[in-house]
Amino acid sequence: MRLAALVLLLCLSASAQDPGSIHKGAWEFGLWTGGGTSVAGGTRDTQLWNAGLRVGKMLTDHLEYAVDLIPAYVIFQPVENAYGAGLTPLLLKYNFTAGSRIAPYLEGGGGLLITNRDVPTIGNTVNFTPQVAFGVQVFARERRSINIAARYLHISNAGLSDPNPGVNTIQFTIGYHWWK
Numbered sequence: 001m002r003l004a005a006l007v008l009l010l011c012l013s014a015s016a017q018d019p020g021s022i023h024k025g026a027w028e029f030g031l032w033t034g035g036g037t038s039v040a041g042g043t044r045d046t047q048l049w050n051a052g053l054r055v056g057k058m059l060t061d062h063l064e065y066a067v068d069l070i071p072a073y074v075i076f077q078p079v080e081n082a083y084g085a086g087l088t089p090l091l092l093k094y095n096f097t098a099g100s101r102i103a104p105y106l107e108g109g110g111g112l113l114i115t116n117r118d119v120p121t122i123g124n125t126v127n128f129t130p131q132v133a134f135g136v137q138v139f140a141r142e143r144r145s146i147n148i149a150a151r152y153l154h155i156s157n158a159g160l161s162d163p164n165p166g167v168n169t170i171q172f173t174i175g176y177h178w179w180k
Helices: 002-013
Strands: 027-038 047-058 063-076 082-095 102-119 124-128 131-141 144-155 167-179
Touching: 027 144, 047 082, 047 167, 063 102, 102 144, 131 167
Parallel strands: none
Antiparallel strands: 027 047, 027 167, 047 063, 063 082, 082 102, 102 124, 102 131, 131 144, 144 167
8 A cells, every 4th residue: 555655656746757768778777675475386484675786778669678686685484594696687678658757667587596595495595586577667857767566576496406396476676767
C-alpha cells in the first residue's frame, strides 16, 4: 500500500522532463537497492537484500542493454545467513513509452552470485541468477528517474553441486538513475 502511494505521489509531483532522456544512444547510470522473500517452487523461509550499480546503453528508442554490479548481497536463511556479491552482465530492458515522463518497462536477464556460504544451505557458493522484472521509470527531474520494480529472481547452482534445490524470490527494488 505504501509503495503504491509512493508511486502515485511521484507521478503527481513529477515535473516536465526532457523528452529525449530515453532515446537511442542514451546512457543510463543508476544506484538501486531491493529486497524480497522466497516463494513456492524452491527453498522456503529465505529472504534477501541487495544493492547495486547499473550502467546501460539504449540500443534503440525502446530497447536497452544494461549491466548490474551488485557489491552487497545478503541472503537470510533459516540456518546461516550468506553474504556475497553478484554481477548481471546480461540485462535487456524494453521501455514501453520512451520519451515520456512515466515509462513502464519489462526487463529480463541473467547473472552470477558468489557467496561466503552455500545458498541455499544445502546448495553451493556459486549460483546463477536468471530474472525478469516489470517496473516504471518516473522522471522527477530532467534526465533523472526514480525506478521502481517487482522482480522474479531465481537463484540456482545449475547442477554445479548435488542437490540443486534453488531459491525463487519476488523482490521489490527502487533506484535513482541518471541519463546522459
